[in-house]
Amino acid sequence: MRISYPTSVKIIKVPCTGRVDIIHILKAFEGGADGIYLVGCLEGDCHYLTGNIRAKKRVKYLKTLLDESGIGGQRVSMYNVSSAEGLRFAEIAKEFTERIKSLGPNPFKLNKIKSTRDSGRGGI
DSSP states (O other), X not given: OOOOOOTTOOOOOOSOGGGOOHHHHHHHHHTTOSOEEEEEOOTTOOTTXXXXXXXXXXXXXXXXXXXXXXXXXXXXXXXXXXXXOHHHHHHHHHHHHHHHHHHOSOHHHHHHHHHHHHTTOOOO
């Protein structure tokens, strides 16, 4: 059985979600991502012991930064899923994609497009 999820979801594999730093996520938003979610192993099952717990704390902190910056903290989330839960992964992908669609495009991206047009440098 093939499990499908929205084609707009781009997967970037890392050894552990604990390796994902806030700057990586901010760069993705700067590059035009409308939403980002991390999927790590179940709490207590991290091969690197506490990587997923570190990632969860970073995402919580990042949500406040994104709210303060006007991008919106609801554009980033962290989920803990077992590697055997492929259907759950697909469910999360669909739910998160719907949430991001309802929020609309990343405001930073819209401001970047507007400033590029205003500066006379042309298209996107």
